[in-house]
Amino acid sequence: MTTPRDTNPSRRSRANGDGTVYQRKDGRWEAAGYVLAVGDTRKRVRVYGTTRKEALAKLTEKTATSNRGVPMVSVHDSLAAFLTYWLENVAVHQLRENTHTRYTACVNRYLIPGLGKKKLAKLAAKDIRTWLNELRTVCQCCARGIDAGRKPDAQADHRPRCCAIGKCCRKQLSPLTLAYIHSVLKSALEHAVREEEIPRNVARNVRTGTPRPRRFEPLTADEARIFLSAAQSHRLHALFELALRTGLRKGELLGLRWEDLDLAGGTASIRRTLQRTSTGGLTTLPTKTLSSERRIALPTPCLRSLRDHRDQQTREREKAGRGWKESGQVFTRPDGHPIEPATLTRHFKALLCRAGLRQIRFHDLRHSTATLLLEQGVELVVIKEILGHAHIGVTATVYAHVRLRLQRDAIDLLGHVLRDPAETTSKPDDGGDPHLCAAPVR
Incomplete structure (x- = not known):
């Protein structure tokens, strides 16, 4: 014998705790049930849909989230x-x-x-x-x-x-x-x-205005040469040289592994970064963004210093014996353990003092790389790929002051070309440097 409940599935009653589903006077379907709220309490929530199935699916999703222990927040909460x-x-x-x-x-x-x-x-x-x-x-x-x-x-x-x-x-x-x-x-x-x-x-x-980018003090070309010369006697000279010549971030340098380097082909694959977290301590994480995962060309001086560093690490491994911590990382402490980012900063500050240079942040080495490349006329898109910026607009914004200086130099050169010949005193050509108007404008 059949009952009305058996002949009309949409009218079946739901079990206790499953909530209620009904059709409103405006034609929409409403589903209501109790879920976990903030403060380990329970509250009744309501969801709506154009069909009974849609409203029931929304309520089921909120109930499942509540059953996992995730509280539900409503517009009436603070x-x-x-x-x-x-x-x-x-x-x-x-x-x-x-x-x-x-x-x-x-x-x-x-x-x-x-x-x-x-x-x-x-x-x-x-x-x-x-x-x-x-x-x-x-x-x-x-x-x-x-x-x-x-x-x-x-x-x-x-x-x-x-x-x-x-x-x-x-x-x-x-x-x-x-x-x-x-x-x-x-x-x-x-x-x-x-x-x-x-x-x-x-x-x-709400508009807060666009804040000015943080000021940084990159090294000049002369200061960069002094820095590289002073770093030659440091145990981590390969790291400092790689930082200045390629613009790698501190975490990318410390997270670099030998398997990421192709010294024969002269390339490095940047895949990970080393950071200190409050729960995991020194942890290897993926790169900052997807664009930060990149492959860069290594200059010849870096290839030489990396080979010397590999030989030095082999000697340290033999000296440490069983006390060596094998991690596969390029830059480690003398016992093989990873280097703390704060420790690297202290080494960097001491190196600046020994070289007689002004105090800058370690991240300013990265800015120095980009600034020096821009001053040599390297295209902005190439610098963006080297630094691993997500968008070229980031590169253009951060180094806008450098581009403005280059534009001014180019405009000054154009002014020499457009100057009235009567205003200039001609001198016999002695075969030395070319005239300013003949200099190429990049």
Whole structure:
């Protein structure tokens, strides 16, 4: 004997905990059920679809996510709850560990104290713009109590200098930091749009302005020659020479393995980078971006220094004996263990002092490579491939000041060509250097 429930599958009742599905008066289908919420609580969510199957599929997806222990955030929750959910359940799977650490610090230090009490659904572009304008003018020593928390040290005379003595030092955030905070908020709200929690990303309607790129002080050609000469006596001379001649990043140099080098063919394959993370310690990771994974040509001096370094490493391996840590990496400590990035920085600073050069960052060696290549007339697209930039616009923006100087030199040469011959005094040709108007314009 059949029953109405057997003859109409769409009207079958669902088991306890599966939620409900029904058709609304406007024709849409609505599915509702309980899922895990922030704070280990449960709340009822509603999803909609044009068909019963579509609405049920959406509810099943949210229920499955809840069963995996991932809490669900709704528009009625605060921005602080959503940002915490986003960091712990979304961004942690999409970002590198160091990047995720910086995002977490940005959220906990600025976004949650400033906008955390706002409801996700009621957050407006005006709220973000007003908060950013206030953040731009607030002294960070005052806001975070940095100066008041310093312990006086009689030997170093580190006494409070700011709000603790009633005098503000006006230590404000840089435009670059403000742009970074804004970008983190945009990334979080973009996920809320994809999850259909909010209709639009209101942070995209706020303009913070384009901050000026960070100033760097690359080595001049004379300073570069002095640096290479001083590095010859250093144990890691091959690393420093490779850094200046190819522009490799610090992590790419430390993550380089012998299997990545083709000394016979004179090439190197950049596939990985070495970084220190808070959980894994020194960890080998893929390159920064897909474009950073590249193959570059090695200059002849680097090939010679790399062969000498390989012989030196063989002697160190024999000397260390059983204490040698085999990793296959090109640049290691004398016992074979990988080199700490901070340790390399200390070696670099000491080398600059010994060479009598001004103090610069290790990353400025990379900028020095690009600057010197540009000054020699190398095409921008070639420099982009050598450095491993994702877009040529990055190369053009970072080194815009160099290109402007080259343009000025070219225009000056053109001015010599267009100068009135009556204004110049002709001299007999003695067969020496060519006249300026005959110099090629690159």
